Structure formats: C-alpha cells, structure tokens
Amino acid sequence: MFIWIGPKQKSSGFNEDIIKGFFRISSWITIGITFAIVASLSYETIKFFTLVEPRDFFFNTTWSPQTAFRADSVGSSGEFGFIPLIWGTMFITFLAMLIAGPIGLLSAIYTSEYLKPSQRQIVKPLLEVLAGIPTVVYGFFAAIVLGPWLRNMGVTLGLDVATESALAAGVVMGMMIIPLISSITDDVIKAVPSAMRDGARGIGATREECIKDIILPAALPGIVAGFIMAIARAIGETMIVVMAAGLAANLTANPLEAVTTVTVQIVTLLIGDQEFDSAKTLSAFALAFTLFVITFILNWIAYRNYKNAINRLKQ
Amino acid sequence: MQSIDLNSKLEGKRRRLQKSMEYACKGALTITALMMLTFFLVLGYRGIGAFTQTKIDIDVTTIESSTKRTINSAMYELVIGADRKTKKDLRQLVTPNAYSTIDITEPGTYTLVAHTDVDMYIKGVYNKLNNTQQTVVDMLVKDGKIYKTWNWDFWRNADSRSPEIAGIWGAVVGTFYTIGLAILFAFPIGVGCATYMEEFQIKRRGWIRDFMEININNLAAVPSIVYGLLGLAVLINVFGMSRSISLVGAITLGILVLPVIVISARTALRTVPQAIRDASNGLGASRLQTTVYQVLPAAMPGIITGTIIAIARAIGESAPLIMIGMVAFILVAPSTPMDPATTLPVQIFLWADSPERGFAEKTSAAILVLLVALVALNLLAIWLRKRFEIKW
Numbered sequence: 001m002f003i004w005i006g007p008k009q010k011s012s013g014f015n016e017d018i019i020k021g022f023f024r025i026s027s028w029i030t031i032g033i034t035f036a037i038v039a040s041l042s043y044e045t046i047k048f049f050t051l052v053e054p055r056d057f058f059f060n061t062t063w064s065p066q067t068a069f070r071a072d073s074v075g076s077s078g079e080f081g082f083i084p085l086i087w088g089t090m091f092i093t094f095l096a097m098l099i100a101g102p103i104g105l106l107s108a109i110y111t112s113e114y115l116k117p118s119q120r121q122i123v124k125p126l127l128e129v130l131a132g133i134p135t136v137v138y139g140f141f142a143a144i145v146l147g148p149w150l151r152n153m154g155v156t157l158g159l160d161v162a163t164e165s166a167l168a169a170g171v172v173m174g175m176m177i178i179p180l181i182s183s184i185t186d187d188v189i190k191a192v193p194s195a196m197r198d199g200a201r202g203i204g205a206t207r208e209e210c211i212k213d214i215i216l217p218a219a220l221p222g223i224v225a226g227f228i229m230a231i232a233r234a235i236g237e238t239m240i241v242v243m244a245a246g247l248a249a250n251l252t253a254n255p256l257e258a259v260t261t262v263t264v265q266i267v268t269l270l271i272g273d274q275e276f277d278s279a280k281t282l283s284a285f286a287l288a289f290t291l292f293v294i295t296f297i298l299n300w301i302a303y304r305n306y307k308n309a310i311n312r313l314k315q
Numbered sequence: 316m317q318s319i320d321l322n323s324k325l326e327g328k329r330r331r332l333q334k335s336m337e338y339a340c341k342g343a344l345t346i347t348a349l350m351m352l353t354f355f356l357v358l359g360y361r362g363i364g365a366f367t368q369t370k371i372d373i374d375v376t377t378i379e380s381s382t383k384r385t386i387n388s389a390m391y392e393l394v395i396g397a398d399r400k401t402k403k404d405l406r407q408l409v410t411p412n413a414y415s416t417i418d419i420t421e422p423g424t425y426t427l428v429a430h431t432d433v434d435m436y437i438k439g440v441y442n443k444l445n446n447t448q449q450t451v452v453d454m455l456v457k458d459g460k461i462y463k464t465w466n467w468d469f470w471r472n473a474d475s476r477s478p479e480i481a482g483i484w485g486a487v488v489g490t491f492y493t494i495g496l497a498i499l500f501a502f503p504i505g506v507g508c509a510t511y512m513e514e515f516q517i518k519r520r521g522w523i524r525d526f527m528e529i530n531i532n533n534l535a536a537v538p539s540i541v542y543g544l545l546g547l548a549v550l551i552n553v554f555g556m557s558r559s560i561s562l563v564g565a566i567t568l569g570i571l572v573l574p575v576i577v578i579s580a581r582t583a584l585r586t587v588p589q590a591i592r593d594a595s596n597g598l599g600a601s602r603l604q605t606t607v608y609q610v611l612p613a614a615m616p617g618i619i620t621g622t623i624i625a626i627a628r629a630i631g632e633s634a635p636l637i638m639i640g641m642v643a644f645i646l647v648a649p650s651t652p653m654d655p656a657t658t659l660p661v662q663i664f665l666w667a668d669s670p671e672r673g674f675a676e677k678t679s680a681a682i683l684v685l686l687v688a689l690v691a692l693n694l695l696a697i698w699l700r701k702r703f704e705i706k707w
Contacts, residue, residue, distance in 0.1 A: 016603045023515060026507030027527060030577065033570055034530050037541060040548035106343030114340060123344075129693045130351060132624070134631025136660040137358075137682050140667045144675065145357055175354070178347050206329055208336035229536065236538020238634035239660075243667060263540055263634070270547065270638055288544045292537065299536040300529065 041292060044285030051279040052080050057286060059083065063249035063260075065269060065280045080283050082290065084249035088166070088259035092241060093234040095170025095255060096177055100230065103174075104181030105223065111182065112189040113211055124186070131179035139243030142172035147244055150256075159256060164246040167255040173240050177230045184229065184306075188222030189215060191313045222309035228302035232295045238263040262287050358686075362679025368466035368479065369429040369437045371409055371455065375422050383414040386427065393451055404447045408433055410479050428468065429461060431479040431673035437463065441672060469680065473648050474662065478673025481666075483681050485648040489561055489656030493636075494629050496565030496652055497572060502622055505576030506611075509618075512577075513584040514606045535574035542571045543638025551639060558640035559655035567635050572625040579621020583614040616703035623696040627689050633660035659685050 049057070060081025111123050147168040154161030161167075192215050200210040216223070246258025247268060269284040373389040390405040391397050397405060410428045419425060432443045433452055444452060455461040473485025508531075516524055546567035550556050556563050587610050595605040611618075636642075641657050642665060649656040657665070659681060666678040 016601065019603060019607070020515065022503075023507045023511035026504040027511040029504055030508050030534065030573060031527065031530055033545075033573070034534060036549055037537070037545050040545055040553075041541070044548060103343045103346055106340045107347050110340035110344045114337060125693075125697050127347075128697075129690055130347075132627050132631065132689055132693055134633065134660050134685060134689070136631070136633045136663050136667075137686065140663060140678060140682060141354060141357070144667060144678070175350050178350075182347070206333040208333040209329070211336065232536060233538075236540065238538065238540045239664070242634070242637075243664070263538070266540055266544070267634070267637060270544070271642065285544060285548070288541055292541050295536060295538055296533055299533055303529070303532050303536075 037292065041285055041289040044282050045289045048279060048282035048286040051282065056080060057082050057283075061251060063265070065265070065283055078280060080279065080286075081249075082287070084251050085260060085262045085265055085287065086290075087251055088245070088249065089235055089261040089263070091253065091255075091259055092166050092170045092173060092245060092261060093231055095166060096173035096234050097227070097231060099171055099174030100177035100181050101227065104178045104230075105185055107178070108182040108185035108189060109211060109216075112186045113207070113215070124183075127179045127183055131183060133176070135176060135237060135239040136243070138172050138176045139239040139241075142168050142240055142244035146172055154256065161256045162246065162258040164244060164258040165256050166245065166259045169241050169244040170255065172244060173234055173237060176237070176240065177234060180233060181226055181230050184226030185219070185223050188219045188226065188306075188309065188313075191222070191310050192218045193313065218313065219309070221305050222313070225302040225306035225309060228298050228305070232298040232302065235298070236263065236291060236295050238267060242267050262291050266291075355686075358679050358682055361676060362681075362683045364438045364440065365469055365676040365680030366466050367438075367463045368468060369434040370462060370464055371427050371429045371433070372424055372460045373409075373427060374424050375419055378420065378422065381414075382417060382419050385419045386413060386417075389425075393455070394447075401447055404445060405451065408448060408452065410477050412475065412477050412480050428479050431477065431671070433461070434479050435673060435676075437461065438676075440676065469677070474645050474657070474665070478669075478671055478677060481674070481677055483659065483662060483684060485645045486657050486659045486662035486681070488648040489641075489645065490630060490658040492561035492649060492652045492656060493564040493568060493641075493658055494626060496562065497567075497569040497629055498622065498626055500566065500569040501573045501576055501625070505573050505622075505625075506580050506618060508573075509577045509580035509584060510606060510611065513581050514602070514610060531574050531577050535578055539571055539632055540634045540638065542567055543635030545570065546635060546639045557653075557655075559643040559657075561641075561649060561652040561654070561656040563639050564636050564641050564656070564658070565652065567639055568629045568632060571632060571635060572629045575625040575628060576618075576622055579624065580614070580618045583617025583621065584610060586617065587613045613705065616699060616705070620696045620700045623692055623699070627692040627696075630658075630692070631660055631685070631689060633658070633664055636661050637664065659688075 057080050060079060061083045062079040062081045063084050065078045065080060107127075111120055111127075115123060143164075147163050147165065150165060150168050151161045151163050196214055196218060197210060200214040201207075205213070241261045241264050245264055246260050247264065248258060249260050249265075250257060252259060266284045266287050269280060269287075373386065374392070375385055375389045376392070377385070377388055379385045379388055386409060387402075387406050390408065391402050393405060394401055408430055410430050413427045417425065417427065429437070433448075436442050436444050436449070436452060437456070442449070452461060468480045469482045471484050472480055472482030475481040512524070512527055512531075516527075546563055550563050550566060551558055591609050591613060592605050595609045596602070600608065636658060641655075641661055643655045643657060644665075645655060645657045663678055663681050663685065666674040666681065
C-alpha cells in the first residue's frame with residue numbers, strides 16, 4: 001500500500017489524500033459499527049414491542065417464549081417476562097464475583113506488593129495467558145466436570161443439586177474472571193506513587209498497614225472500576241452459561257438449583273432456523289439490546305472512573 | 316519521650332496482622348494457581364486418550380459382493396459357528412465407516428478402525444460391550460490383533476457421527492479461513508483508525524475525539540454475543556449472505572477484534588516519542604510521510620503484538636459464530652471461505668453437547684489442541700514484545 005510513496009514523491013497531492021482518506025474512513029468505520037449495532041438491535045426490538053407490550057417485557061415474572069402451533073390453544077402467545085432472566089444473570093454474576101472478587105484482589109496485592117520484580121515478570125504473563133483461555137473451555141469444564149461433581153457431592157451430603165446448578169456456572173465464571181480482576185487491580189496498585197508507599201513505610205507502618213491504610217484507599221476508585229468491568233464481562237458472558245446453566249427460567253435464590261440467563265435465552269432462541277416476524281425470534285433482539293445497554297452503562301461508568309483514578313494517581 | 320529500638324522485632328497484634336495479610340495474599344494466588352492446575356490436569360487426563368486410536372487387524376479370506384459383506388464375513392470367522400446374535404455382536408466391533416472408506420479386492424490382512432465401544436473398552440473409559448464381544452476383544456488383544464496406534468484420524472478427518480473417526484481437521488481449516496480473513500479485514504482498518512486518532516486528529520480535545528475514544532473503549536467491552544446478533548441481522552438478513560459460511564464469520568469476528576487492535580495500536584503509537592515526529596517534520600517531511608516512514612515502523616512491534624493477542628482472542632471466540640449458524644455439522648473440510656464451516660471452539664461446543672460418550676474424550680483433546688495453539692500465540696506475543704521493544 002505504501003510502495004508508491006517514496007522520498008521523491010511530492011509531499012502533498014493525490015496519494016496523500018487517498019491514504020489520509022483511508023485513515024479517516026477507518027476511524028469512521030468504528031463509529032459506524034456502533035451505529036450498526038444500535039440500529040439493527042433497536043429496529044428488531046421496536047418490531048418486538050409492537051407484538052409484546054414493553055410493560056410485560058420488563059415487569060412480567062414469567063418467561064416462556066414458545067408459541068403454540070394452534071392460535072387458540074392455551075398460552076399461544078408465549079410470555080416474555082424479562083425479570084427471571086435478569087435475575088438468573090445477576091445471581092450467577094454475584095456468585096462469580098463472590099469467588100473472583102476476594103481471590104482476584106488478594107492475588108493482585110500479592111503480585112504488585114510482595115513479589116520481586118523478577119518473579120512478577122513471570123507471574124504477570126501467566127495471568128495474561130489465563131485471561132486468554134476461551135470461554136468454551138471453561139464452559140466444558142463447568143458442564144462436564146464441575147456440574148456432575150457437585151451433584152455427586154450433593155448426593156453424598158443428602159442435598160438435591162441440579163446438574164446445571166447456578167453454583168457450577170458461577171464458580172467457573174469466577175475462575176474465568178480472576179485473571180481479569182487481578183490484572184486490572186495490579187495495574188491500579190502499581191500506579192499508586194511509590195512516594196506514598198515509601199512515606200508510610202518510613203514512618204514505621206508495617207507492610208500490611210501500608211497496604212490497608214495507604215495503598216488500597218488510594219487505589220480504591222480504580223479497583224471499583226475494575227470490579228464493574230468484571231461484572232459487565234460476567235453479565236455478557238455466553239458460553240459458560242450456555243453449556244452449564246439451565247434453560248428453565250426460575251426465580252430462585254438457591255445456588256443449587258438451575259437458573260437461566262439473558263445470554264442463554266438469546267442463544268436458545270436463535271439457534272437453528274428462525275422466522276423474523278415471530279415474537280419468539282424478535283425477543284432475542286430485545287434481550288440483546290437490553291444486554292447491550294446494561295453493559296454499555298456499566299462500562300462507561302467503569303471506564304470514566306478508571307481513567308480518573310489512574311490520572312489522579314499519576315499526578 | 317518514648318525511645319525507639321531499631322533492632323526490636325514487630326510483636327503482638329501488628330505482627331500477626333502483617334503475617335496474615337501476606338499469607339492471605341499468597342493463599343489467593345495459590346488458589347488461582349491450583350484451580351488452573353486442576354483445570355489443565357483434568358482436561359489433559361480426559362483428553363490424552365483421544366490421541367491414540369484402537370485398530371483391528373482382520374484376515375480376509377473370501378471376497379464377497381461388497382466391502383461390507385467381506386468385512387462382516389471376516390469378522391464372523393472369529394467365532395466358529397456363530398449364530399445370528401453373535402454375528403451381530405461381531406459386526407459391531409468395527410467402525411461402520413470402514414464399509415465405505417476401505418476397498419477390499421483380494422484376500423489378506425487389513426487394518427480397520429475399531430468401534431468406539433471397543434476403543435473405550437481398551438482405554439478403560441467405560442465398558443458397553445456385552446459378554447460375547449468382551450471375550451472376542453480380549454482374545455484379539457492377546458493375539459495382538461487389537462492394538463492402539465497414534466490417532467492420525469483425529470488430525471486429518473472432519474467431524475463425523477462416529478466418534479472413533481471424528482477429527483478436528485475440518486474445524487482447523489475453518490478456523491484458518493475465518494480468522495485469516497478476519498485479521499485481513501481488521502488489521503488495516505484497525506491500524507488506520509488508530510493512526511488517524513493518534514496522528515491526524517490535531518485537536519487534543521473536542522467532542523469528536525471524546526466520542527471516538529468512548530466509542531472504541533465501549534466496543535471493546537460489548538459482549539461478544541451482540542456481535543453475533545449484528546452479523547445475523549445485518550450480514551445475513553440485510554445483505555442476504557448465506558448462513559454458516561466462513562466469510563460471514565470472518566466479518567463478524569473482524570468487527571469483534573477491531574477495537575482490540577485499535578486500542579493496542581494506539582498504545583503502541585503513543586509510546587513513540589514526540590522527538591521522532593519533530594525531527595522528521597523538521598527535515599521537511601509531511602505529516603503523512605512522518606507517520607508512514609517514522610512513526611508506524613517504530614510502533615510496529617507493539618502493533619503486531621497487539622494483533623497477535625487479537626488473533627488469540629478471535630480464535631477462542633464461539634458465541635458470535637453460533638449466532639450466525641456456524642454450528643453446522645461439517646463432514647468435509649471447507650475448500651473455500653464460501654463453504655459452510657465451523658471453527659475449533661464451535662466444534663468443541665458441538666462435541667461437548669453430543670450425547671455419544673465417545674466424544675467426551677475428543678472434546679478434551681480438541682481443547683488441548685486449542686489451548687496449546689493459544690498459549691503458543693501468547694508466548695509469541697510476549698517474546699516479540701521482549702525482543703523488539705524499543706526503549707526510548
């Protein structure tokens with residue numbers, strides 16, 4: 001692409017315009033993608049809301065999207081209550097954060113505060129590699145290994161554990177999120193100026209006091225931002241829950257029972273052939289749009305906090 | 316005034332707190348490590364078997380009208396005077412696939428792939444053989460007629476209904492087409508976008524710049540499944556492209572990794588010192604010449620590293636591909652990007668969902684292959700970063 005620009009080329013002219021134009025168009029493509037996402041999702045969502053009342057979607061507590069073959073049979077229209085799905089999503093996310101939050105935070109403190117630089121150089125890339133493990137692998141682990149294992153444990157303990165329990169999906173999702181949280185937290189803690197650290201140690205604080213009273217409060221906004229990013233990631237996570245969470249929409253707070261999530265329902269509704277005029281197919285787009293809006297808001301908050309936190313620490 | 320003894324050791328509560336903090340942090344990292352170790356060990360333990368395959372040597376003495384009949388009659392000869400039921404049992408020891416893949420024209424010894432039940436019995440995973448079959452298999456093992464070999468079929472075959480001959484080659488080819496095209500599409504646009512944002516947007520503030528900034532960071536965090544719906548709604552419904560083909564998958568994944576490439580390319584461009592630009596400009600180069608001859612080459616190691624990480628991300632992605640129908644049952648490896656295809660993670664998803672127990676081992680093995688590829692890519696990225704990193 002750059003071959004026909006050489007030192008002999010005039011600096012301003014046709015070629016420059018083309019290449020500059022290419023750079024400019026590329027940057028507008030990224031904005032175009034966002035518009036395409038919003039436009040396509042909202043178009044189908046609006047079509048969906050002509051078939052189903054928005055009120056029913058957002059406040060109904062029953063989710064059973066199957067439409068009957070005969071129009072006059074019972075429940076022919078299907079019920080599109082969003083509440084049980086978002087509840088399932090939140091519940092699994094909560095379980096995941098319960099595991100990933102403390103473990104991720106403490107590992108990040110360890111890698112940033114206790115490890116020698118030489119050890120850190122080994123551990124950090126390893127965590128990066130872990131963050132790159134495909135989610136389908138975690139999903140397989142949850143569905144084939146952890147799910148049956150938990151159920152057998154339940155049988156020995158006399159508990160009734162569903163094979164597709166929320167617990168299995170939550171634990172494995174927690175495993176997936178640990179590297180994410182620890183990597184962001186580690187970056188934030190490393191951004192805390194060493195003057196603060198040295199000052200605290202200089203006046204006789206122990207390492208623990210220094211971390212607890214000086215570093216963590218300073219890094220807190222950034223850590224919170226990292227946690228919000230992790231939550232957004234968990235909400236949008238698909239493969240783990242598709243493979244390990246259930247299909248039936250339950251409003252339950254028992255981690256041993258099966259719950260379903262927004263992403264599971266999107267996949268279930270759209271896998272195989274679809275007609276694009278049925279409420280069933282369109283509801284997947286409404287779900288995806290809701291998911292998009294939720295993650296957008298969470299990420300926006302997190303990103304602003306993170307940037308502010310890092311900037312403030314660097315001053 | 317209290318005097319401070321510099322040699323005194325920490326005592327009591329403070330010491331305990333300090334120690335417990337350190338142990339808690341160390342424990343957390345150990346738990347992470349142990350979890351991951353269990354994870355890999357379980358996958359390795361479950362998957363290692365798929366790299367070997369059980370074969371049966373049969374002695375063909377009579378040639379019948381079809382290969383199927385020939386193989387069957389050779390199997391019947393293993394038991395003298397086999398009745399109907401025994402014959403059925405014997406038939407089921409070889410893969411049904413052999414009837415159509417092997418051509419037997421003259422008597423001699425032929426090597427066939429054993430049925431998945433035999434395979435699993437030999438490997439000790441589970442035993443679904445009945446008594447007759449088990450006796451025959453034990454006898455053949457003793458004679459050295461049933462043995463395990465390296466499983467080439469796993470590497471060179473596409474998916475199949477019979478687990479014993481199912482392989483990953485079809486998925487691997489699909490992955491190459493999909494990811495290759497995705498990067499071909501995302502790399503120039505991503506680098507172009509990053510270059511524009513870093514080098515050509517002169518105003519450091521302004522709503523367009525802020526908007527682009529927020530936009531890119533948000534795109535990077537959009538759940539991948541949303542990109543799948545975008546592909547479904549726009550590429551398939553609006554542009555009428557066919558489902559399941561690599562090209563649609565490539566565009567979808569290209570859009571998905573675009574923000575990743577843009578962000579890493581911008582970071583790389585930002586590390587190039589301003590002095591380089593000033594010097595180039597001072598020698599009379601235009602802004603574009605400065606960018607193309609000085610800034611981009613200097614930033615290239617970082618950009619390439621970021622792109623490799625983006626490739627790794629794209630290779631592992633499956634949710635958007637499921638949305639655009641790349642979950643088809645692919646019996647033959649695709650030969651062009653316009654053929655229906657599947658990728659390795661989707662193949663893993665399909666096998667994990669399969670009720671046939673013989674696929675469980677294949678799933679773990681495919682995961683091992685995927686993980687080795689991804690770890691290799693990540694290590695390559697780390698090595699490149701170390702090797703070509705320019706300290707300004």
